[in-house]
Amino acid sequence: MRIVLDQVSKVYNSAQPNEVVALERVSLAIDKGEMVCLEGPSGSGKTTLLSILGCVIAPTGGSASIGDKKIARLPDHFRTSYRRQLVGFVFQHFNLLEERSLLENVTLPLYPLGVSPRVRRERALPLLQRLGIDHRRDFPVRQLSGGERQRAAIARALINDPPLLIADEPTAHLDRPLAGEIMDIFAALKAEGRTVIIASHDPLVVTHPAVTRRLALHGGRLLADPPGQR
Amino acid sequence: MTPHPLGRLLNILDYALSSLRRRLLKNLLVFAVFTLVVFLFSSLLLTRGALGDLAGRLLAAAPDITVQQMVAGRQVPIAASACEGLRGIPGVGLCRGRLWGYYFDSENGANYTVIGLPEGPAGQAPASLSHAVEGRLPQPGERGKAVLATAVRQQLGLEGRRFFSLFRPDLELLSFEAVGTFTGSADALVADTILLAEADVRHLFALPEDQNTDLLVDVVNPLEVETIAAKIADRLPGVRVISKERIAKTYRAVFGWRSGITATALLLALSAFVILAWDRASGLSGEEVREVGILKILGWQSGDIILLRFCESLLVSLFAFLSGWLLAWVHVAHFQAALLRPVFLGWSVLRPQFPLLPPLAAADLFLVLAISVVPYLAATAVPAWRAATVPAHSVL
Numbered sequence: 001m002r003i004v005l006d007q008v009s010k011v012y013n014s015a016q017p018n019e020v021v022a023l024e025r026v027s028l029a030i031d032k033g034e035m036v037c038l039e040g041p042s043g044s045g046k047t048t049l050l051s052i053l054g055c056v057i058a059p060t061g062g063s064a065s066i067g068d069k070k071i072a073r074l075p076d077h078f079r080t081s082y083r084r085q086l087v088g089f090v091f092q093h094f095n096l097l098e099e100r101s102l103l104e105n106v107t108l109p110l111y112p113l114g115v116s117p118r119v120r121r122e123r124a125l126p127l128l129q130r131l132g133i134d135h136r137r138d139f140p141v142r143q144l145s146g147g148e149r150q151r152a153a154i155a156r157a158l159i160n161d162p163p164l165l166i167a168d169e170p171t172a173h174l175d176r177p178l179a180g181e182i183m184d185i186f187a188a189l190k191a192e193g194r195t196v197i198i199a200s201h202d203p204l205v206v207t208h209p210a211v212t213r214r215l216a217l218h219g220g221r222l223l224a225d226p227p228g229q230r
Numbered sequence: 231m232t233p234h235p236l237g238r239l240l241n242i243l244d245y246a247l248s249s250l251r252r253r254l255l256k257n258l259l260v261f262a263v264f265t266l267v268v269f270l271f272s273s274l275l276l277t278r279g280a281l282g283d284l285a286g287r288l289l290a291a292a293p294d295i296t297v298q299q300m301v302a303g304r305q306v307p308i309a310a311s312a313c314e315g316l317r318g319i320p321g322v323g324l325c326r327g328r329l330w331g332y333y334f335d336s337e338n339g340a341n342y343t344v345i346g347l348p349e350g351p352a353g354q355a356p357a358s359l360s361h362a363v364e365g366r367l368p369q370p371g372e373r374g375k376a377v378l379a380t381a382v383r384q385q386l387g388l389e390g391r392r393f394f395s396l397f398r399p400d401l402e403l404l405s406f407e408a409v410g411t412f413t414g415s416a417d418a419l420v421a422d423t424i425l426l427a428e429a430d431v432r433h434l435f436a437l438p439e440d441q442n443t444d445l446l447v448d449v450v451n452p453l454e455v456e457t458i459a460a461k462i463a464d465r466l467p468g469v470r471v472i473s474k475e476r477i478a479k480t481y482r483a484v485f486g487w488r489s490g491i492t493a494t495a496l497l498l499a500l501s502a503f504v505i506l507a508w509d510r511a512s513g514l515s516g517e518e519v520r521e522v523g524i525l526k527i528l529g530w531q532s533g534d535i536i537l538l539r540f541c542e543s544l545l546v547s548l549f550a551f552l553s554g555w556l557l558a559w560v561h562v563a564h565f566q567a568a569l570l571r572p573v574f575l576g577w578s579v580l581r582p583q584f585p586l587l588p589p590l591a592a593a594d595l596f597l598v599l600a601i602s603v604v605p606y607l608a609a610t611a612v613p614a615w616r617a618a619t620v621p622a623h624s625v626l
């Protein structure tokens with residue numbers, strides 16, 4: 001399952017006074033099992049690029065595909081379908097529902113698929129165990145620590161067993177030892193054969209041994225030669 | 231993975247339930263107002279239905295034609311001999327005088343209807359009457375005996391006693407013995423009634439021998455009632471002729487008018503309900519937008535969100551509808567529509583103890599469903615759609 005972007009652009013508020021060119025003709029290809037680190041200063045378009053790869057938004061120009069699926073110009077409904085089949089997304093701001101329990105939050109993607117409560121639980125518990133938060137499964141999210149939330153967000157991204165895992169600044173709010181642990185989790189997921197794409201400017205992420213490639217964005221353009229590329 | 235339709239529905243229903251629990255206070259408020267409106271409206275319908283039944287029974291007992299003498303626009307006694315003048319009209323059956331009047335009990339501040347015991351051709355009380363009485367009727371020719379409605383018995387304070395007195399116009403005190411009480415549904419129809427021998431009524435009201443309160447005319451063929459009523463009005467100058475059909479119209483008008491007042495009150499409640507529904511429906515708070523955005527970015531489709539909203543509204547409105555209807559039924563059938571009786575039955579000091587038995591009409595049920603649950607769902611459809619169009623990337 002190869003990911004290909006060809007001349008992908010994204011313009012927000014096109015032809016309006018507040019027009020923003022967030023991505024400009026980005027082309028890249030990512031192979032199955034790669035662990036790609038996406039760097040770039042704030043506002044350079046990292047989240048925008050991840051959202052296109054993650055079938056959350058459509059680019060305004062160019063073409064994109066995941067495996068044999070074209071994802072650039074799709075009606076909302078189909079993009080959502082691909083999103084839940086192909087992508088696990090760990091959001092920059094977690095996007096957890098504060099009042100609902102950890103278990104509920106992690107299994108939210110399974111509701112519209114009609115997965116029964118029992119099966120939802122059976123699928124969530126091993127993930128929570130693996131991430132070391134199963135003792136918190138009935139806690140409302142608002143009572144969880146930052147690290148626990150981050151793990152919850154990762155567990156939820158994995159609940160559909162997606163081939164592609166996308167994480168937006170997953171270590172930004174964590175202390176160093178915790179950030180290291182999270183990166184080890186991603187490394188393990190990569191080792192399982194999943195493609196992992198992480199946006200970050202955290203040195204700990206950028207220099208992690210599991211990272212196979214580094215990409216750098218600047219002002220919406222992909223730099224040919226990222227700084228410090230090994 | 232293709233979604234499992236039933237599982238999807240159950241899961242979304244489950245999610246809707248827990249959402250409702252989360253906003254318990256607000257939803258309870260909506261539920262309460264909704265239940266109240268359904269309760270009021272259903273009570274109204276059920277009471278009207280029950281009273282309609284009652285009116286039907288009253289009508290069944292009413293004579294085909296009543297003839298009253300009018301002087302200066304007021305009813306005065308009519309001579310029994312007037313019946314002679316009607317004999318020649320083809321189709322006229324039995325014609326007889328009736329004695330009745332209103333008696334004001336100044337001590338208790340109550341009005342009674344005093345009725346002379348109607349007698350059949352053989353000087354015998356109709357059999358249907360004796361079945362409706364517990365105890366006995368005054369025998370033919372017997373004086374000083376009375377049959378009372380339960381409400382009158384209470385008003386007179388007769389528990390345990392048998393004798394009571396009424397004043398003649400010249401303040402002579404007449405004493406009567408209560409020998410019977412109306413029972414069952416008859417009691418309801420004659421709630422303020424005192425039944426006496428005709429001679430006693432004549433004496434009590436000091437009516438001259440030949441005079442009656444009004445005349446009752448039976449008609450052989452029910453289809454000819456209106457025609458014969460018109461002929462009677464021609465024959466007898468200065469009389470008012472009341473046919474069964476006109477009584478029916480009067481009942482309908484009274485019920486209609488009284489229900490009109492209630493309907494107005496109901497309209498107020500309904501508007502409150504609409505405002506509430508609208509508030510609940512239109513208010514898409516920042517938090518709600520965020521929740522929908524999260525669900526959508528996690529793979530919920532717009533249709534899932536609409537279904538979720540629909541389930542929430544349906545749960546609230548359907549349960550409120552059911553409990554409102556059930557409460558209304560208990561209210562009307564068990565508590566005799568205690569809250570609506572003053573509206574329907576007017577200002578009589580005696581609250582007639584009508585045993586209301588609401589008819590079980592599916593049409594009523596669907597009517598209430600149609601004016602409560604359906605508009606509520608409709609009112610929440612637009613906001614549900616608005617919520618469903620919150621874009622997934624709004625939470626990025």
Ligand SMILES: Nc1ncnc2c1ncn2[C@@H]1O[C@H](COP(=O)(O)OP(=O)(O)OP(=O)(O)O)[C@@H](O)[C@H]1O
Nearest residue numbers: 012013020022040041042043044045046047048049
């Ligand atoms: N929905 C939007 N509407 C308009 N402009 C947007 C929108 N989302 C992002 N932008 C703009 O696009 C540019 C790229 O944003 P993006 O979020 O992709 O940057 P980023 O690299 O993720 O930044 P950060 O490191 O701060 O998260 C920014 O200038 C931002 O203001």
Ligand SMILES: [Mg+2]
Nearest residue numbers: 046047092168
């Ligand atoms: Mg970002």
